[in-house]
Amino acid sequence: MSMNNIVIVDDHPIVIEGLSALLQADKALEVAATFTTGQAFLSFLPGAGFIDIVLLDITLPDINGVEVCKQIKKISPETKVLIISNHSERSIILQMLQQGASGYLLKNASSEELVRCVHDVLDGKVAFSAEVMTIMTRPLQNEPKAAPHLTKREKQVLGMIAAGRTSASIAEELCVSQFTVETHRRNLMQKFEAGNTAALIRMAAAQQLL
Numbered sequence: 001m002s003m004n005n006i007v008i009v010d011d012h013p014i015v016i017e018g019l020s021a022l023l024q025a026d027k028a029l030e031v032a033a034t035f036t037t038g039q040a041f042l043s044f045l046p047g048a049g050f051i052d053i054v055l056l057d058i059t060l061p062d063i064n065g066v067e068v069c070k071q072i073k074k075i076s077p078e079t080k081v082l083i084i085s086n087h088s089e090r091s092i093i094l095q096m097l098q099q100g101a102s103g104y105l106l107k108n109a110s111s112e113e114l115v116r117c118v119h120d121v122l123d124g125k126v127a128f129s130a131e132v133m134t135i136m137t138r139p140l141q142n143e144p145k146a147a148p149h150l151t152k153r154e155k156q157v158l159g160m161i162a163a164g165r166t167s168a169s170i171a172e173e174l175c176v177s178q179f180t181v182e183t184h185r186r187n188l189m190q191k192f193e194a195g196n197t198a199a200l201i202r203m204a205a206a207q208q209l210l
Helices: 013-024 038-047 065-075 090-098 111-122 130-137 152-162 167-174 178-192 197-206
Strands: 004-009 029-035 053-056 080-085 103-106
Touching: 004 013, 004 038, 013 029, 013 111, 029 038, 038 065, 053 065, 053 111, 065 080, 065 090, 080 090, 080 111, 090 103, 090 130, 103 111, 103 130, 152 167, 152 178, 152 197, 167 178, 178 197
Parallel strands: 004 029, 004 053, 053 080, 080 103
Antiparallel strands: none
């Protein structure tokens, strides 16, 4: 039976100890190394030989797990990443999947779930613990809406509003009437469903449009 090499990256030694014990109990799994910082692991990875799967925490003392995941997929694209975290926000789960993670477990998952998820990921599947699956399939009530489509001119005006410019100074710079600027401002408020300028700027920033 071929052995699967696992690396654990978590800033709590007691978590590493518990995970290692659970995984080593499975004859097909071998914990090759453990790290408490992202940087130490990323320094180790290029010369490590093939690592099948990395169990990665998001909250590390030096580098955010999102960045570590991105780097793993760059350095060793075939290495699978299984996130094991206390963060249960859907946006964070999605962010990790976008960076190339193959699965997501919450730290309150059972030992059976952990081993099942590790094997699912090794088999090329996307694996979630039961609670993460519930979060991912929940209706999207309070999720931020998709970014509205803005014209080139609206993006320009939005940037100037965010910089604290008045309608008069925006109109002067763009060589348009103040009425035109006010129309753009009104359209932006409607598109973002914002009640005031501060809300408009906050929502545009959340959608990474600034």
